Amino acid sequence: MQATKKIVTLATLLALSGSVLAACSKEAPADQPKDGASSSPPATAAGTFSYPMKSDKTLTYWAELNGNIGSVKPTFQEVPFFQEWQKRTGVNLKFIQPPANQAKEALNVLLASGELPDMIEYSWSSAFPGGPEKAINDGYILKLNDAIDKYAPNLKKYLKEHPEVDKQIKTDSGSYYAFPFIRGDDLLKTYQGPIIRKDWLDELGLPMPQTIDDWYNVLKAFKEKKGVAAPLTFLGMPTALFGLDGGAFIGAFGVIKNFYQEDGKIKYGPMEPGYKQFLATMQKWYAEGLIDKNIATVDTKTMDSNMTSGKSAATVWNSGAGIGKWQPIVKEKEPKAQFAPAPYPVMKNGDKPKFGQKDFAFVPTGGVAITANSKNVETAARLLDYAYGEEGHNFFNFGVEGMSYKMDNGYPKYTDYVMKNPDKLAPAQALAMYARSGYNGPFVQDKRYIEQYLTMPEQKDGITVWSNTDAEKYLLPPITPTPDESTEFATIMNDVNTLVGEMSLKIILGSEPIDSFDKYVDKIKSLKIERAIDIEKAALDRYNKR
Numbered sequence: 001m002q003a004t005k006k007i008v009t010l011a012t013l014l015a016l017s018g019s020v021l022a023a024c025s026k027e028a029p030a031d032q033p034k035d036g037a038s039s040s041p042p043a044t045a046a047g048t049f050s051y052p053m054k055s056d057k058t059l060t061y062w063a064e065l066n067g068n069i070g071s072v073k074p075t076f077q078e079v080p081f082f083q084e085w086q087k088r089t090g091v092n093l094k095f096i097q098p099p100a101n102q103a104k105e106a107l108n109v110l111l112a113s114g115e116l117p118d119m120i121e122y123s124w125s126s127a128f129p130g131g132p133e134k135a136i137n138d139g140y141i142l143k144l145n146d147a148i149d150k151y152a153p154n155l156k157k158y159l160k161e162h163p164e165v166d167k168q169i170k171t172d173s174g175s176y177y178a179f180p181f182i183r184g185d186d187l188l189k190t191y192q193g194p195i196i197r198k199d200w201l202d203e204l205g206l207p208m209p210q211t212i213d214d215w216y217n218v219l220k221a222f223k224e225k226k227g228v229a230a231p232l233t234f235l236g237m238p239t240a241l242f243g244l245d246g247g248a249f250i251g252a253f254g255v256i257k258n259f260y261q262e263d264g265k266i267k268y269g270p271m272e273p274g275y276k277q278f279l280a281t282m283q284k285w286y287a288e289g290l291i292d293k294n295i296a297t298v299d300t301k302t303m304d305s306n307m308t309s310g311k312s313a314a315t316v317w318n319s320g321a322g323i324g325k326w327q328p329i330v331k332e333k334e335p336k337a338q339f340a341p342a343p344y345p346v347m348k349n350g351d352k353p354k355f356g357q358k359d360f361a362f363v364p365t366g367g368v369a370i371t372a373n374s375k376n377v378e379t380a381a382r383l384l385d386y387a388y389g390e391e392g393h394n395f396f397n398f399g400v401e402g403m404s405y406k407m408d409n410g411y412p413k414y415t416d417y418v419m420k421n422p423d424k425l426a427p428a429q430a431l432a433m434y435a436r437s438g439y440n441g442p443f444v445q446d447k448r449y450i451e452q453y454l455t456m457p458e459q460k461d462g463i464t465v466w467s468n469t470d471a472e473k474y475l476l477p478p479i480t481p482t483p484d485e486s487t488e489f490a491t492i493m494n495d496v497n498t499l500v501g502e503m504s505l506k507i508i509l510g511s512e513p514i515d516s517f518d519k520y521v522d523k524i525k526s527l528k529i530e531r532a533i534d535i536e537k538a539a540l541d542r543y544n545k546r
Helices: 010-016 019-023 080-089 103-113 131-137 145-151 153-161 163-168 198-203 212-226 273-287 300-309 319-333 377-388 390-398 427-434 447-453 457-467 483-509 514-526 529-544
Strands: 058-062 092-096 119-121 179-183 192-197 259-262 265-268 314-318 339-341 362-370 405-408 411-414
Touching: 058 377, 080 092, 080 377, 080 390, 080 427, 131 483, 145 153, 145 377, 153 163, 153 377, 179 377, 192 198, 192 319, 192 457, 198 212, 212 273, 212 314, 259 529, 265 529, 273 483, 273 514, 300 314, 300 319, 314 319, 319 339, 319 457, 339 457, 362 377, 377 390, 390 411, 390 447, 411 447, 427 447, 483 514, 483 529, 514 529
Parallel strands: 058 092, 058 119
Antiparallel strands: 119 362, 179 362, 192 314, 192 339, 259 265, 405 411
16 A cells, blocks of 8 residues: 555554445456556457346445435445446446545545555545545546547547546546546536525515615515515535525625636635625624524524425525425415515626526535456446436436436336335435436436426526526536645645635634734635645646646
């Protein structure tokens, strides 16, 4: 093992490894062919290839089970989708499943063991220390350029036809490192924004809030005239102000709680004057009881309870997990209840929001890497490439025809099994039994999924309302610092993020005066934030030259 790899205690190994280590494939011989060549290709006719493959091998696949699946089936092997995927491709898979919510810890154990599976599904560009180049350099995962060129014609064709996506999924040096999850249409890139009780707005004769002043008046009316205990709530977990990370409310002041680009420069929002104005506003709202007093500890369960009980009347969350989840629950008690999307707040009426939640086409989650010591590179690559072809695309997005969808004048329409499940499964749960479009994975997500999944007019309106921002101009694309830069950046930002989280909460809660903001900025600077900005700028410059 190299010194850079994580050292894991025996206690941790025993606690997390279990069947993980026992199920991994043996280490490849030292003469493993370079960069994607396989010593054991599947048996196919000379010069041709078709699915299902005629392979007698069993490949190992490490991945965390999605929550929508885990609530119905406890293991991959029991899920119809993964059974059918093996059948269609002709590849037998042995799944290695880390304990729920312990993927990061379990992966550390796996990597430290030196006995790696054939494939690992993980957020390599956003969650792996040092980034994908370090994972390649340390001998964990394979540089996929040759493998894609030789064994992944479907993905290769897609990337050729979509050069902007191709630019996003590789490193600055041009290395492909995972079979990616790609949002295939603009319609799929925005799914989150402010949500408000429109029926209460109507009852009080108030228009949909547009500006920060409008929001203040609305929240005050909800509290004073409707008796709402915590008019505005949002997630405070796993980090401070997490629910506002997409740009809601903070964005009205021209900043976000992260890095962004503007006028050719990289800026860090929490040290800009706009962030001070945001904190001063939130401090006032909190003092007047307009914000949930528990903003530091609100998790999804708490937020669900607040919004469905009437304790809160506004928040920032998703069209599916928010409006789609809460509306049916509340309507049972209050037939006239209506959750509706609200625009991202601005300072002046008529302004276009500067920031808002919007993904790039490439999303780090769900990408699958082939490990560097796999003896089954071609088989693994062809298995993964299946999803980027026409048949695999339909399967990953819609499932099995006749079961989870049926063709209706050329349109793959989800069946009642998905939308009105006889076993009372939510659509997200039922869909996850037969397809991956409801979460992520190594495929291109189809917009026809979201067209059906969002059944309520309010949900569909949300995409339109929340998409009306200039976020694309300012948000940073999926840049990749070098391994050395990534390590240095992480060290700096661990300290900075801790300070910013503490600073933000103390000022909002009133335990620190707003005048203390400037000294906090000085502290941020002393933690080498300017070096972090330089690293981001260098990575952005390299990205723009790809």
